[in-house]
Amino acid sequence: MxxxxxxxxxxxxxxxxxxxxxxxxxxxxxxxxxxxxxxxxxxxxxxxxxxxxxxSDIKLSVFCYADYRFVDEVLTLYARRKVKKFHLDVRLFRVCEHIIYSWLHFAVDHQVEQLFLNVDTWFKCWSLPLPPFLYDCSSLTELQLRTCHFSSHESISWSLLKSLSIGTVSGDVLRNILMGRPALEYLNLIGLQGVKQIHSRSLRELVIDVSLVDCPLEISTPCLLSLRVSGARFHEIIETFEAPSLVEAELDIDGPAKLDCCLLKELPHKLQNAIRILIGAWCLQDSFLLPGFL
Structure with missing residues (x-):
């Protein structure tokens, strides 16, 4: 006792x-x-x-259809006026777009600042069309999108956006995003379709997967401090690179030795302003074949 x-x-x-x-x-x-x-x-x-x-932070995962009800109940009972972070990860055989839109509408109505959205289905060619109201979410400071696609006909009002990470995007959409975005400092591009130019006076950090780029790029970023590139076609894809403020370049190259040697020969020219250049293990191994590089 x-x-x-x-x-x-x-x-x-x-x-x-x-x-x-x-x-x-x-x-x-x-x-x-x-x-x-x-x-x-x-x-x-x-x-x-x-x-x-x-x-202030809402992290939601939907891995089965029973999770729909849970998410609806959580958002119905939520009592705070503003949401700082809204993280939505949906992985199902097939999704109900209007339900996902209702959850995103909740985030926009609560003046979300940081939004992460991933919608993954068994249909690899499918991606979620972004709803029109998301283009007008002026409270966004950070946005990460996976398996979503933009409309080239929508105007974008992300005046406070500082960080953007997106999947495949077209030239018109990217131009629309970069135009008039004085606060955008970080840009992560996982795939580009028909994009020929990346021009920005505000970017400080740029991340690109060049293995998913379909045409040569002209990059003009006078304030860029850091560049990170992955893929085996750097010397083919990045045609012109103007970044006089560049401090560091990191290259994660995973390709044939022949391509890497071509790449290494052009590195001093294309990244001439970089104070430090970090290269991947494969690329580093082949660099010893080039006298005078290291």
């Missing part, structure tokens, strides 16, 4: 300590959890029953 009483007292003491935690600290702890795990914490303490409804 004494042991049971001590356990009860210890449990009550633990609850008292947890009850004293400030809400900002609880939210910080929740930021490391998925939304499903965050919701489970409501059984720990009476005070925590509603704390989860005011988190």
């Amino acid at each position: 004494a042991g049971t009483s001590m356990q009860t007292i210890r449990r009550e003491d633990d609850e008292d300590y947890m009850s004293l935690l400030p809400e900002c600290l609880i939210h910080h702890i929740f930021s490391f959890l998925t939304m499903r795990d965050v919701v489970k914490t409501r059984v720990l303490l009476k005070r925590w029953r509603s704390v989860w409804t005011t988190v």
Whole structure:
């Protein structure tokens, strides 16, 4: 009996300590959890029953159709006026576009700042059309999109956007994105279709997968500090490169030795302003075949 009483007292003491935690600290702890795990914490303490409804970061995963209902319930009970981070990862055989749009509408209505969206289905040729209201989300500062495609007819109002990571994009869309974006500092391009130019006066960091680029590129970025390129066609794809402020270039080259040797011969010319050049293991191995390079 004494042991049971001590356990009860210890449990009550633990609850008292947890009850004293400030809400900002609880939210910080929740930021490391998925939304499903965050919701489970409501059984720990009476005070925590509603704390989860005011988190600033929402991380949602939809891996089965039963998750649709869970997401709807979470968003219905959410009590905060603004959302800082909205992370939506959908991986299903087939998706209901209008449901995903309703979740994205929730994020836009709550003035989301950082949005991550991945929609993956078994249909590899399919991608989610971005809804028109997302182009007008002026609160965005960071945007990551996977398996989504843009409309070239929509105007884009992302005046506060600082970081953008997108999949395959066309020349018209990229031009529309870069035009009048004074805050954009980071750009990650996973694939380009018909893009011939990348011109930006605000970019500080540029990441490109050149294995998914279909035509030569002219890059003009006077304020660029960092360039990261992956793929085996750097010397073919990047035709003109103007970046007088460049500090560091990182090349993750995975291709035949012949291509790498051609690449290495052109590196000093195309990256002449870089203070430091980092190259991948394959490329580094072949560089010893070129006298005077290293």
